[in-house]
Amino acid sequence: MREPTPNPMPLPIEGPQVDAPDGKSSATPFASAMPPSSTMSRPAIDCRQERGPFDIVGDVHGCADELMTLLARLGHDVRMAYGPSGPHVTVTGTSRRRLVFVGDFVDRGPRSPDVLRIAMALVAHGRALAVPGNHDVKFRRWLEGRQVKISHGLERTVEQMAGEGEPFRSDLRAFVLSLPHHLRLDGDALVVAHAGIEEQMIGDDGGATRSFCLYGDTDGGKDANGLARRYHWAAHYRGTASIVYGHTPVDAVDWVNNTLCIDTGCCFGGRLTALRWPERTLVEVPARAEYAKALRPFGHPPVREKTV
């Protein structure tokens, strides 16, 4: 049922031997992106001055072991230590590359709080940018004590949060709130959004755009599996900016109309995938286990017939 891809050239996947550390610069190339701590304005969508190179990481969903392996293979030196005050993440090394997370840090996998610890440390060090996924936003709402349905792997995150203190919970809320729903990067060449974005929405900060970035193209209906019905928005994309996104697990990572889905379903026993930008190569780590049962087959959803 998968749509034929217009450009069937497989993306090169880097072998482990080519993961030489690439940091020669000891300067702090990311300082420009760190907002002054006094600014609590809306998160910045426009990071076009950030030229990369980037390592864009797909949906992690609590798979902390695979994330640590992937970061090491990408050349990012990140350590987790377990002290009396709980786990602590140390970010060292001098990689000039910048990580970008497509969101959905939490749910389904075995260590969602640790995945957030890693992501927060990387962002705090100016080594990563991130957008939120729909699971992260729902988790944030749960943290705030709002009414949310504890399902689709949130029940595991809730279990894993037992024993975590208020300072950490408060940091998590602030972290998710601090993330822009999409990111414009590398001039006008690259956009990252969790579930994708339509061309005319790029740069817009309105509610419809935010919703699309989190959930993609939906119509409020349910599919045959009882899940929110999705459509393959990328089939209609005609923009010149490359869109890199996640949200929909796929077996094959292929460019479709200048868009690339890098969710390879790690939590479902698939892989955790990163895209090197601008090289357009992939670095992938296989899942150590099938942490959750996939609720529908991998692959892009059906194409919506557009009425002009």
Ligand SMILES: [Mn+2]
């Ligand atoms: Mn998602």
